[in-house]
Amino acid sequence: MTAPLLLREDAGGIATLTLNAPEKLNALSDAMLAALRDEFTRLMEDRSARVVILKGAGKAFCAGHDLKEMQAGRQAPDKGRAYFADLFARCSEVMQMIPALPQPVIAEVHGIATAAGCQLVASCDMALASEEARFGVNGVNIGLFCSTPMVALSRNVPRKAAFEMLTTGAFIPAGRAMALGLVNRVVAADALATETRALAETVASKLTAAVKIGKRAFYEQVEMGLAQAYEHTAAVMVENMLWRDTEEGISAFLDKRKPDWAES
Known part of the structure; x- marks a missing residue:
């Protein structure tokens, strides 16, 4: 073969x-x-x-x-x-x-x-x-x-x-x-x-959904002007911040513990 x-x-x-x-x-x-x-x-x-x-x-x-x-x-x-x-x-x-x-x-x-x-x-x-x-x-x-x-x-x-x-x-x-x-x-x-x-x-090892949304935003913003890029990525960060796993990740960091992410 x-x-x-x-x-x-x-x-x-x-x-x-x-x-x-x-x-x-x-x-x-x-x-x-x-x-x-x-x-x-x-x-x-x-x-x-x-x-x-x-x-x-x-x-x-x-x-x-x-x-x-x-x-x-x-x-x-x-x-x-x-x-x-x-x-x-x-x-x-x-x-x-x-x-x-x-x-x-x-x-x-x-x-x-x-x-x-x-x-x-x-x-x-x-x-x-x-x-x-x-x-x-x-x-x-x-x-x-x-x-x-x-x-x-x-x-x-x-x-x-x-x-x-x-x-x-x-x-x-x-x-x-x-x-x-x-x-x-x-x-x-x-x-x-x-x-x-x-x-x-x-x-x-990172939150997969965060890496995914970040990669997409990375390539989108590099094709934009400065002001548009900031506007676009700010909207992406708002969406990211509202996720349950992101809230858990921030809480875990503040509590000095490992995050319990739902996607894991």
Whole structure:
């Protein structure tokens, strides 16, 4: 039997998704994009999963689109125009599903994360990288500017840094990626899984409904002007304050005891 392209393991309220095409450096093939879309769709309604970890099997996180598939698409009478339009639309849909998920998504990055693979990291809510990880939007090296990866990248790192990466195709090391804000922290390779799991467990221990409403508000307010953002988030906090579990959480803090949350 052929192993699934996307593996899922659940433990302690954490769903770990593993891109499982190591022989292709976990490229975002048509099948891989479909598997991610299907799993993200399931996670939208999954109340048991509080946090998601996304990682890659083998020696890399993700090398971007499957170039052999893309070249094969050129054989159509329109030289691939319809296929390419559909491919980039499907990829964009998958990337936008990540911030829309109720669960925080943490990328666990080792090896390379290039082109759409770097886009995948940038689309996640948080990211940890091993010291040997490298990041690049290197399509320009083969004559294809990484225009769709640019959307997520330019929302993570300063504009000039993003533009340099996009126009030079140069790889940046994990330390530089952290300095730019693409990843949260860099750890030793042998500690990557443990540190990622520890971060996921910390987030999973919080009131799930509060994290869910907060994640949604986070992405909503960053697209707003300052005054509108404050108005919107104030309304979110009012709703949050009226919850039974929030009242219990505040009372527990004041009483110096562990909260007895109904959702637990």
